[in-house]
Every structure is written in structure tokens, then in C-alpha cells.
Amino acid sequence: MVDILHRVGIKSSVTDVYAALTTTEGLAGWWATNTQGEGDDLGGVLRFRFDAGGFDMKVLELHPGRRVLWEVVDGPEEWIGTHVDWNLDQVDDYTIVLFKHEGWKEPVEFMHHCSTKWGVFLMSLKSLIETGKGAPDPHDVKIDNWN
Amino acid sequence: MVDILHRVGIKSSVTDVYAALTTTEGLAGWWATNTQGEGDDLGGVLRFRFDAGGFDMKVLELHPGRRVLWEVVDGPEEWIGTHVDWNLDQVDDYTIVLFKHEGWKEPVEFMHHCSTKWGVFLMSLKSLIETGKGAPDPHDVKIDNWN
Numbered sequence: 224m225v226d227i228l229h230r231v232g233i234k235s236s237v238t239d240v241y242a243a244l245t246t247t248e249g250l251a252g253w254w255a256t257n258t259q260g261e262g263d264d265l266g267g268v269l270r271f272r273f274d275a276g277g278f279d280m281k282v283l284e285l286h287p288g289r290r291v292l293w294e295v296v297d298g299p300e301e302w303i304g305t306h307v308d309w310n311l312d313q314v315d316d317y318t319i320v321l322f323k324h325e326g327w328k329e330p331v332e333f334m335h336h337c338s339t340k341w342g343v344f345l346m347s348l349k350s351l352i353e354t355g356k357g358a359p360d361p362h363d364v365k366i367d368n369w370n
Numbered sequence: 371m372v373d374i375l376h377r378v379g380i381k382s383s384v385t386d387v388y389a390a391l392t393t394t395e396g397l398a399g400w401w402a403t404n405t406q407g408e409g410d411d412l413g414g415v416l417r418f419r420f421d422a423g424g425f426d427m428k429v430l431e432l433h434p435g436r437r438v439l440w441e442v443v444d445g446p447e448e449w450i451g452t453h454v455d456w457n458l459d460q461v462d463d464y465t466i467v468l469f470k471h472e473g474w475k476e477p478v479e480f481m482h483h484c485s486t487k488w489g490v491f492l493m494s495l496k497s498l499i500e501t502g503k504g505a506p507d508p509h510d511v512k513i514d515n516w517n
Contacts, residue, residue, distance in 0.1 A: 226372065229489075230482035232514025317515045321482055335377035335468055342376075342489030346513065366493065367379030368464045 227324040227338045231345045232317035235352045237288040240318045243352055244291045244309055253348040253357035268296065273360045275370065278302060301333055320345065339366050374471040374485045378492045379464035382499045384435040387465045390499055391438045391456055400495040400504035415443065420507045422517065425449060448480055467492065486513050 233240055243249035245262035250269070257272040262282060269280045277298060283306070284292035291309040295302045305326040312319045322345060327334050343364045351357030358364055380387055390396035392409035397416070404419040409429060416427045424445060430453070431439035438456040442449045452473040459466045469492060474481050490511045498504030505511055 225375075226477065227485070228372075228374070228477055228482040229486040230479060230514055230516075231486060232516075314515060319514065321479065323482075330373065330375055332377060332468065335375040335470075338374070338485065339376040339378060339489045339492060342486045343493070345486060346490070346511070349513075364493070366496075367377055367466065368461060369377075369379075 225327045225330045225334070227322075227327070227334065227341055229320075229322040229342055229345050231320050231322075231349050232314070233320065233349045233352050234316050235318055237311045237313050237318045239352055240311055240320060240348075241288050241291070243348060245285065249351075251359060253351040253359050254344055255360045256362075257360075262291075269293070280307065299333070301327065301329075301331060320348070333369075336367060336369050372474045372477045372481070374469075374474070374481065374488055376467075376469040376489055376492050378467050378469075378496050379461070380467065380496045380499050381463050382465055384458045384460050384465045386499055387458055387467060387495075388435050388438070390495060392432065396498075398506060400498040400506050401491055402507045403509075404507075409438075416440070427454065446480070448474065448476075448478060467495070480516075483514060483516050 243253060247258050250262060251258040255271040255273055260269040261267050262269055263285065265282055265285050267282050271278045278295055279297035280293035281296045283294050284290060289311055293307040295305050305324060308323040308325060310321040324341060343366060347357040347359060390400060394405050397409055398405040402418040402420055407416040408414050409416055410432065412429055412432050414429050418425045425442055426444035427440035428443045430441050431437060436458055440454040442452050452471060455470040455472060457468040471488060490513060494504040494506060
């Protein structure tokens with residue numbers, strides 16, 4: 224098992240970051256403009272749709288201001304059954320986001336791509352909250368020939 | 371052992387990307403403005419200096435247009451003994467860079483930070499080659515309270 228790890232610091236309260244991870248408006252503002260479902264519905268499913276396909280995430284854990292945990296229930300084969308784990312902590316003026324996409328079976332080339340792309344989307348999350356403007360799909364920063 | 375993985379695609383030849391990884395001018399253009407040493411000297415040591423400290427990398431392998439491998443011989447304790455592995459491949463109009471920073475003992479919080487920061491610097495490498503302008507330290511994109 225191998226994991227994708229990231230850390231960003233966002234100049235804001237944990238409340239605002241938690242909202243950007245658990246509301247359709249928030250998620251659509253930094254990740255996928257086409258987001259459906261309710262992120263604050265424990266056991267519910269969020270549907271993120273991109274040009275190239277999409278991901279369905281079951282909301283496994285919700286701890287307001289502290290943690291969100293999703294399980295991938297549909298999407299690319301390599302993603303199914305993996306977990307996306309968000310941990311929040313207030314440090315001085317920052318909300319520190321510790322991100323983990325865990326449970327990949329193999330460190331395939333697609334995992335390398337997803338690691339970089341998650342980093343870009345986390346910077347989009349940071350930008351959304353700090354400036355009011357994120358870069359969600361289809362306006363996302365392109366990183367390679369897989370987009 | 372846990373690894374940091376990334377993938378970017380750069381619209382250029384492998385020759386230009388290889389040069390950006392093996393010349394002082396190239397390395398100073400996307401990673402650390404204060405870079406010393408010779409990146410094309412097998413067995414030599416590259417010295418990268420940042421505001422917060424630095425890294426010394428021994429050049430272990432050089433395969434022009436295909437691969438560069440460094441070993442961290444000085445720097446933060448968590449980095450010493452780890453390897454930074456660059457693999458290049460031409461795919462259509464892109465040079466695909468598969469990046470691996472491997473040999474971390476534990477997935478500590480600092481590793482999460484370094485993963486995101488490597489992603490940002492890989493985008494700086496892409497920008498340097500595609501537009502002529504990278505964002506090396508001290509002009510790098512800040513990601514959190516550790517910079």
C-alpha cells in the first residue's frame with residue numbers, strides 16, 4: 224500500500240476550510256465545478272464529474288473543524304476502495320490541512336500524476352479561501368498530457 | 371519506506387529538460403537561485419541553498435535525456451540518505467517527467483509538506499522551460515507556514 228501525502232496552510236479559520244470540504248458550493252469552487260451530493264451527509268455519496276470522467280466518494284467520517292474522510296466507491300479502477308483523508312488543525316493564523324489519499328495498491332504512473340494534481344487542487348482550495356477564487360475543473364491548472 | 375511521487379509533462383524536448391536538471395543555470399532557474407556545483411559531474415555534489423537551510427546532493431547517475439539520480443548527503447535529518455530520481459520520456463509533444471523522492475523512513479508531517487512543495491517546484495520547472503520563467507527560491511510559491 225502506498226499513499227499520496229500533502230500539506231498546505233490556509234490563512235483562515237478551520238470553520239471556513241471545513242465548509243469548503245463539506246458543501247457543494249465549496250467543493251465546486253476548488254475541485255470540480257460539476258459536484259453533486261451533500262458533503263455534510265454522513266454515509267451519503269458525493270459525485271464529482273470532470274471532462275475525463277469522475278469520482279464518487281462516500282462520506283465516511285465528519286468531525287466539524289477537524290476531519291473529513293471519504294471512500295472512493297466509483298471512478299478509475301486504481302481509485303476504487305482508496306480513502307481520501309482530510310485533517311485540519313489551527314496553527315497561529317493558519318489552518319493546516321494534512322491530506323492523505325491512501326490505499327493505492329501499486330505506485331503506478333497514474334498515481335504519480337494524481338499526486339501532482341492533488342497538490343495543484345490543494346493550492347486551488349487555498350486560493351479559493353484566501354482570495355475568493357479557486358481553479359476547479361474545467362479551469363484547473365494543467366500539469367501534463369493527461370491534464 | 372515511503373516515497374513522494376510526481377508526474378509533469380513539459381512541452382519541450384528531453385534535451386532541454388535534462389539540461390534544466392544538470393546545469394547550474396537550469397537548476398537555479400526553477401529550484402534554488404543559490405545553486406552551486408556541477409550537475410553534470412558524476413560523483414560530484416550539488417549545493418542548493420534556501421532561506422531556511424539547504425540540501426547537498428551527490429550526483430549518482432546521469433543518463434543524458436533519460437535519467438538523473440541524486441543522493442541527499444547533507445540537509446534536514448529526514449532527507450539524509452534519501453534519493454531523488456528523475457526519469458524522462460518523450461511522449462508526443464511532451465517530455466514526461468516521472469519524479470520520485472524515495473527512502474523516507476516515516477510519513478512525517480514534514481514529508482507531507484515536501485510532497486506539496488516538490489509539486490510546486492515541478493510546476494516551476496515546467497514554467498521555466500515552456501515560458502522562460504520559473505519560480506525558484508526565494509521567489510517560490512508559498513504553500514504553508516513552513517513556506
